[in-house]
Amino acid sequence: MAIICRSTTASQEHEPKQDLENDQTPPLIFNPSLLNLQSQIPNQFIWPDEEKPSIDIPELNVPFIDLSRSQDSTLEASSLIAEACTKHGFFLVVNHGVSESLISDAHRFMDRFFDMPLAGKQRAQRKAGESCGYASSFTGRFSTKLPWKETLSFKYSNENSASRTVQDYFSGTLGQEFEQFGKVYQDYCEAMSSLSLKIMELLGISLGVNREYFRGFFEENDSIMRLNYYPPCQTPDLTLGTGPHCDPSSLTILHQDHVNGLQVFVDNQWQSILPNPKAFVVNIGDTFMALSNGMFKSCLHRAVVNRECARKSMAFFLCPKKDKVVKPPSEFSKKMTPRRYPDFTWPMFLEFTQKHYRADVNTLDSFSNWVIANKNLI
Numbered sequence: 427m428a429i430i431c432r433s434t435t436a437s438q439e440h441e442p443k444q445d446l447e448n449d450q451t452p453p454l455i456f457n458p459s460l461l462n463l464q465s466q467i468p469n470q471f472i473w474p475d476e477e478k479p480s481i482d483i484p485e486l487n488v489p490f491i492d493l494s495r496s497q498d499s500t501l502e503a504s505s506l507i508a509e510a511c512t513k514h515g516f517f518l519v520v521n522h523g524v525s526e527s528l529i530s531d532a533h534r535f536m537d538r539f540f541d542m543p544l545a546g547k548q549r550a551q552r553k554a555g556e557s558c559g560y561a562s563s564f565t566g567r568f569s570t571k572l573p574w575k576e577t578l579s580f581k582y583s584n585e586n587s588a589s590r591t592v593q594d595y596f597s598g599t600l601g602q603e604f605e606q607f608g609k610v611y612q613d614y615c616e617a618m619s620s621l622s623l624k625i626m627e628l629l630g631i632s633l634g635v636n637r638e639y640f641r642g643f644f645e646e647n648d649s650i651m652r653l654n655y656y657p658p659c660q661t662p663d664l665t666l667g668t669g670p671h672c673d674p675s676s677l678t679i680l681h682q683d684h685v686n687g688l689q690v691f692v693d694n695q696w697q698s699i700l701p702n703p704k705a706f707v708v709n710i711g712d713t714f715m716a717l718s719n720g721m722f723k724s725c726l727h728r729a730v731v732n733r734e735c736a737r738k739s740m741a742f743f744l745c746p747k748k749d750k751v752v753k754p755p756s757e758f759s760k761k762m763t764p765r766r767y768p769d770f771t772w773p774m775f776l777e778f779t780q781k782h783y784r785a786d787v788n789t790l791d792s793f794s795n796w797v798i799a800n801k802n803l804i
Contacts, residue, residue, distance in 0.1 A: 456563035456576070457544065458657035470572045471563075471665045477571075479666060479689075479696075479730040486516065486690050486697035490705065493624060494521040500631070508632040511722035514692045515710035516699065519625065519679075522706060524617045529681060529703075532614045535607050536738055539578060540655040550578060550599045555781050557650060559599075568784070574665045574731050579652040582615040584645070585747065592651070615651050618679050618742035622647070625677065625708060633718055635755045640717070646747045648772070650675065656687060656729060656737040667729035667737070671785035673711035674775055674793075675743035680707040685737035691726040712790040713745065713775060716767040719754040726787045746772045768797045 454470060461467055489506040492499055510517045539547065544562070552559030558579045563572045583591045592615050596608030626640040656667040667687060682688060682701040689696045699707055715724040731737065746752060753769045767790065778793050779785055 454563075454572075455544075456572075458574070458659070462658065462660045467574075467659065467661055467665060470570060471574055473571050473664065473666055473669070477666070477670065478663060479728075481663070483689065483696045483698055486514075486692060486699050488699055488707075489517045491517050491519045491628070491708075492521050493519055493523065500628070504628050504631040507628055511629075511632065511710055513723065514690060514725040515715075515723040516690055516725060516727075517708055518699075518702065518705040519621070519708055520705045522621055524621060524706075528610070528614055528617060531610045532681075532740055533683060533738065535610050536653045536655070536740065539607070539653065540576060540738070547576070547578075549601075552579070557776060557780055558595075571669055572665075573668050574656060574659050575667045575729070576655045576657070577652055579650055580611070582619065582647075582649045582651055582742075584616075584619045584647045584649070586646075611651060614740075615649070615742065618651070619647060619649065619744070621706070622649075622677055622679060622742070622744040625679075629714070629722070633721060633755075635757050639755055643717075643750065644676065644744060644746060647744055648747050649745045650743040652741045652743065654729070654739045654741065656731045658733055658735055659731045660733060662731045662733050665731065667731045670726050670728045670787065672724040672726055672787060672789055673709065673743065674713065674779045674785055674789055675711040675745050675772075676713040676717070677744040678707075678709050678711055679742045679744070680709075681740045682707065683738045685732070685735060687729045687731065687737045688739075689728050689730060691728075696728075711743070712793075713752055713772060715790060716752050716770070717754060719758055719763075720766045724790065745776075748773050767794045770797050 454468065461471075489510050491503045491506060493503070507517055547560045547562075550560040552561045558581055561577050561579070563575060580595045581591055583589045590612060592612040593605070593608035596604040596611070600607070623641045623644060626644055627637045630637045630640045654668075659665060670691065680688070684701050684703070686698060686700060688699045688707065690699060691697075709727070710722050710724050712724045715722060729737075729739075748771065751769050751771060752775075754765070770793070774797065775793055778796060779789065782796070783789060783792055
């Protein structure tokens with residue numbers, strides 16, 4: 427696999443409940459600059475042989491969706507999306523209208539955050555059972571198959587135009603000196619929310635429902651933004667940056683830097699999606715898979731690391747407003763097979779993935795069984 431390095435600057439998984447860390451042993455501190463001085467990375471970061479990364483893999487044929495609007499291009503885009511989403515759920519969007527300078531600023535501030543000393547980043551330390559905050563390889567949550575990465579996650583709310591959820595998070599958690607960070611990521615999340623609503627229109631057309639249906643469902647979204655940092659690793663063939671999983675959320679909009687690392691499991695093999703600074707990688711998550719009654723797929727994917735340089739990416743996870751009930755549109759009931767998944771709300775699913783289950787290819791089915799066994803939750 428080719429490695430394309432832009433720079434060499436230094437710096438959720440989910441697991442079955444029985445594998446979660448439950449003893450009183452202090453968690454391992456993930457400090458890659460020190461860990462890379464050892465002859466081999468600690469055993470906690472070494473993945474089983476059947477899950478270790480592939481070296482040479484093909485590139486996934488992912489459709490480019492041009493969002494420049496005309497009736498013909500909209501119909502073509504919806505057709506391409508339908509084909510991709512019934513197979514693996516991944517596509518790229520170009521001519522998306524998001525400012526290049528905003529994307530550049532978001533990457534620049536991400537560099538600044540992960541270049542901070544560990545103590546500075548720990549001011550935003552993620553608390554047990556929560557989905558947001560700073561996490562250094564989730565060492566406090568899992569004891570095996572640790573991911574070789576750091577993340578910063580924060581909430582975004584599109585409930586009203588005056589909402590400043592992201593700005594308030596940065597200023598309140600990290601201090602007023604991070605006000606500019608908050609402003610950049612507030613603007614970035616607003617751009618991602620707007621972009622996701624455009625994509626939802628195309629998904630509606632692709633599924634044969636009113637183009638406004640899914641846009642309206644996600645208009646007041648309660649979403650999550652995540653900054654990912656994958657440090658270099660002296661033995662990248664033993665570990666993973668992010669383990670194989672399907673995203674529990676509805677839609678993921680990812681912007682990669684110039685370093686390869688994203689891999690998708692399609693046709694019984696891992697395939698890569700190469701970085702493209704002009705495009706966003708979009709993929710269907712489990713929640714939208716449930717909304718489509720399984721017609722559109724949430725696909726297994728992972729991130730690999732390398733020996734030469736760090737990799738960074740930004741992921742916006744579109745999620746429904748907390749009180750929205752996730753169920754297929756009523757139009758589906760007349761022309762579809764029986765319901766595959768029970769009704770649920772996003773907070774239920776989020777709690778399941780944070781406290782009971784480490785996301786994998788079976789997350790949605792396992793959650794559905796959990797909901798059925800706990801019918802009093804709705």
